[in-house]
Amino acid sequence: MARYILLRILRAMLSVVLVVTFAFVVLRLSGDPALTLMSPEAPAEVIAAFRKSWGLDQPIWRQYLDYFGAIARGDLGISMRDGRPALRMVLERVPATLALTIPAFLLKISVGVPAGILAALHRNSRLDRLLMAGAVAGFTVPSFVLGLVLVLVFAVQLGWLPSGGQEGLRSAILPILTIALGGAGVLARFTRSAMLEVLGQPYMRTAAAKGVPWRVAVWRHALPNAAIPIVTVIGFMVGTLIAGAVVVESVFSWPGVGRLLVVAVSSRDLAVVQCILLMVSLTMVASNLIVDMIYGVLDPRLRGGGGRG
Amino acid sequence: MTAPPKRRTPIPATVLIAMGWIAVVLIVALTAETIRPYGITALDLRARLTPPIGFGGDLRHFLGTDELGRDVLSRLLVSIRVSLLIAFSATAIAAVLGTAMGFLAAHFRGPLEQLVLMLIDFQASIPFLILALAVLAFFGNSLLLFIVLMGLYGWERHARIARGLAIAANAQGYAMAVRQLGAGPLRIYLTHVLPNIAATLIVSATLCFPEVVLLESGLSFLGLGVQPPMTSLGSMVGYGREYITRAPWILLAPSAIVVLTTLSVSMLGDWLRDRLDPTLR
Numbered sequence: 369m370a371r372y373i374l375l376r377i378l379r380a381m382l383s384v385v386l387v388v389t390f391a392f393v394v395l396r397l398s399g400d401p402a403l404t405l406m407s408p409e410a411p412a413e414v415i416a417a418f419r420k421s422w423g424l425d426q427p428i429w430r431q432y433l434d435y436f437g438a439i440a441r442g443d444l445g446i447s448m449r450d451g452r453p454a455l456r457m458v459l460e461r462v463p464a465t466l467a468l469t470i471p472a473f474l475l476k477i478s479v480g481v482p483a484g485i486l487a488a489l490h491r492n493s494r495l496d497r498l499l500m501a502g503a504v505a506g507f508t509v510p511s512f513v514l515g516l517v518l519v520l521v522f523a524v525q526l527g528w529l530p531s532g533g534q535e536g537l538r539s540a541i542l543p544i545l546t547i548a549l550g551g552a553g554v555l556a557r558f559t560r561s562a563m564l565e566v567l568g569q570p571y572m573r574t575a576a577a578k579g580v581p582w583r584v585a586v587w588r589h590a591l592p593n594a595a596i597p598i599v600t601v602i603g604f605m606v607g608t609l610i611a612g613a614v615v616v617e618s619v620f621s622w623p624g625v626g627r628l629l630v631v632a633v634s635s636r637d638l639a640v641v642q643c644i645l646l647m648v649s650l651t652m653v654a655s656n657l658i659v660d661m662i663y664g665v666l667d668p669r670l671r672g673g674g675g676r677g
Numbered sequence: 678m679t680a681p682p683k684r685r686t687p688i689p690a691t692v693l694i695a696m697g698w699i700a701v702v703l704i705v706a707l708t709a710e711t712i713r714p715y716g717i718t719a720l721d722l723r724a725r726l727t728p729p730i731g732f733g734g735d736l737r738h739f740l741g742t743d744e745l746g747r748d749v750l751s752r753l754l755v756s757i758r759v760s761l762l763i764a765f766s767a768t769a770i771a772a773v774l775g776t777a778m779g780f781l782a783a784h785f786r787g788p789l790e791q792l793v794l795m796l797i798d799f800q801a802s803i804p805f806l807i808l809a810l811a812v813l814a815f816f817g818n819s820l821l822l823f824i825v826l827m828g829l830y831g832w833e834r835h836a837r838i839a840r841g842l843a844i845a846a847n848a849q850g851y852a853m854a855v856r857q858l859g860a861g862p863l864r865i866y867l868t869h870v871l872p873n874i875a876a877t878l879i880v881s882a883t884l885c886f887p888e889v890v891l892l893e894s895g896l897s898f899l900g901l902g903v904q905p906p907m908t909s910l911g912s913m914v915g916y917g918r919e920y921i922t923r924a925p926w927i928l929l930a931p932s933a934i935v936v937l938t939t940l941s942v943s944m945l946g947d948w949l950r951d952r953l954d955p956t957l958r
Contacts, residue, residue, distance in 0.1 A: 508936065509939075510936070519921060524925075630899050656802065
């Protein structure tokens, strides 16, 4: 078990190093920030001073190490447009994003999982087909289309809800629905196939042969076993809480991290972009690590041979 | 001697409809430049924001016009072409790149395999949209860069599948036999292993395709993908969003095409998967 945990932590750390390296490499490959940012007519000494203040006059390996050092200290650079620390700008936006993604997360679980279980228990029935058609529609309709159609119906035609902005609860309803519906579709499909796999297991037949009522067998044997992969997938979704609303926030002009990212990308505010990139990947890596650990506890088979995972 | 009749399950009606739709879209994509009634930047300032036919419009602009009086139908046809071109190229790049990486890993094992696995982990650990946005922020945008970037989507899935299947194939009689006969690795992988695992790879590419369409249209919708004057389905929706109250037809037409196309291709992909390779989940 210790070996399993250690290996996972090592792999997670490696991922973080890779992400930081990636950010560094793209940052340097993208050209000289001094030239992209300053006006072409800027005098040479101004450009030189700018490069010195950003550490661009150092050798590349030195810049790389300094970059790691700065990130470790939480210094993610200054927004080139705003002049404020990038990290602070991003952190300010996190609550607004979580206000959308957490309710959406709960909603997609409470719709997706029961729908998947129901479909699996009534396999190939009309209900199953209906639910799965809904699920496929849920994740093949792009979120911006779904969002705009909801706006068209509920804001423009019916006038029940605002089409965007941040007027508290009412304006959060449509974006939350938009995020939740797609995720619920994915989850429903996954839950269904996990359930079907468990229902086909020999122990289900044994339970039936022993005379265990179907309902009890489903509750006692099928659901706990199907829960393992489902919990894993839900765990991976936790990692997307910060990043999962880029498009939807833009549709509804919601002032969250995703909107900030889009604006930063189009104005090429590199410090903010790299800050979001690093933060999102850190959350992803951390949540994947936690899921791996929980998985190791839930499913003893994984702990065994070590290298096979 | 006749072979025993194969039992064929009929193709479900929904899949047939999906195939029909895909065929229509493909024909449109190929002929868009000849069948479009107007140029995509041709302005008809007298007919600005004309609704589609049936909603107060006339035959001249079948699907209406936008704020600048540009014909929605013409723009739609060209958008289909651009979006499909990007999605096809990107899917092809991802499939070739992924398969090559998978084969490399399977052939050399050792450190190279570890490197490939590490890259796969890396790719899988960051949401691709964020990665793509970061690259676009750093490098700016051009159609070529955009296609290459989209081509990085999903390579890791193909790589994983190709590596697993190639390792399995290497241990099978046919690969060993041609190796004994003196065939080089390139020949073994390309003319012997690849055809044997192609079905699985095609299915995995088919399942990837709609996701690339969604990604491309999402980025273009945000204004960070295909840039004007060129148009794509996503950028049409992004443009139409400004006129959602006054002229919803501008965004509804491309939205419908995106939805129908992704839906059709994923239905086809699911069906192919069940038929060709039940082991892929």
